[in-house]
Amino acid sequence: MPSAETLQHVVNEAHARFKDDKSGKNADYIPYLASVPSNLFGVVIVTADGRVFSAGDVGYSFSIQSCSKVFTLAQVMQQSGEEAVLMKIGVEPTGMPFNSVTALGMHDNKAINPLVNCGAMASVSMVKAGNAAERWDKILAFQSKFAGEQLKLIDEVYKSEADTNWRNRGMASILYNNENLFCDPLEACDVYTKQCSIGVTAKQLAVMGATLANGGVNPITKERCIDAKHVPRVLAVMTMAGFYDESGQWAYRTGLPAKTGVGGGIFAVVPGRMAIVGFSPPVNEAGNSIRATKAINYINNELNLNLFGSTR
Numbered sequence: 001m002p003s004a005e006t007l008q009h010v011v012n013e014a015h016a017r018f019k020d021d022k023s024g025k026n027a028d029y030i031p032y033l034a035s036v037p038s039n040l041f042g043v044v045i046v047t048a049d050g051r052v053f054s055a056g057d058v059g060y061s062f063s064i065q066s067c068s069k070v071f072t073l074a075q076v077m078q079q080s081g082e083e084a085v086l087m088k089i090g091v092e093p094t095g096m097p098f099n100s101v102t103a104l105g106m107h108d109n110k111a112i113n114p115l116v117n118c119g120a121m122a123s124v125s126m127v128k129a130g131n132a133a134e135r136w137d138k139i140l141a142f143q144s145k146f147a148g149e150q151l152k153l154i155d156e157v158y159k160s161e162a163d164t165n166w167r168n169r170g171m172a173s174i175l176y177n178n179e180n181l182f183c184d185p186l187e188a189c190d191v192y193t194k195q196c197s198i199g200v201t202a203k204q205l206a207v208m209g210a211t212l213a214n215g216g217v218n219p220i221t222k223e224r225c226i227d228a229k230h231v232p233r234v235l236a237v238m239t240m241a242g243f244y245d246e247s248g249q250w251a252y253r254t255g256l257p258a259k260t261g262v263g264g265g266i267f268a269v270v271p272g273r274m275a276i277v278g279f280s281p282p283v284n285e286a287g288n289s290i291r292a293t294k295a296i297n298y299i300n301n302e303l304n305l306n307l308f309g310s311t312r
């Protein structure tokens, strides 16, 4: 494990190198996201033993968006086992955008992967709950346990996305029509929309990632969030599909499981060692934060973290 000085140094350096990078633009298909200041940029490492190294805007609460999909996947695995995820959702990367209707059509109207919108809504529908309120409460509680703090909905994000999520409602209905979504489809879509509107700071997201790095135990609260045996499966899905249609390129460059969200957050997990988070709103065509991608890539290279071996 690198020294504390080294970890703080690479975090500072990653922030300094990319803070003036103005490429990309905020996602605007969810109107609220366009209004978040584009210059926000934070970088954090949380180690598997709970130490925190940060630079920049790591206290700003942004919407977790697709990063939440990982933890609902974990929740479903914990409740129903990994075979259920494989059979009812699937784990193949789609190679297509996160909201692709084409991908759905090409795969017999099955969700395909828990980290694209269809699969994430199917995951939400598999959380055991009697009604929408209970489903939401269980998801929020599960994600909060990973963060080690009570997380909250950003109401404006939820309203903005709920007013404009026709595409997701359509895809949920198609899944349900084909028995590939397991509760009322509009309920699944609405709870999924709330899940994406959970506010997290870069630091909280890094603690969530560090919980996966630490075999499912939150390194700050010491609470077990998921059985250790499920963690490698979750990380495998992240490695294959965490960057949507750029997942291959990400794995090729970094060799690390990671997940992005259109709110500008990205977390990467180095099993047994740490989570690395970058947060900055401007995203590229695939919906991945540009500064955050560069910052994590930089830290990965500096610390030689690639899971498949040294690239030096």
Ligand code: DON
Pocket (backbone or CB within 6 Å): 065, 066, 067, 098, 099, 117, 161, 168, 193, 196, 260, 261, 262, 263, 286, 287, 288
């Ligand atoms: O359903 C959506 O489109 C958003 N709530 C989440 C998409 C997302 O974060 C894709 N990420 N890169």
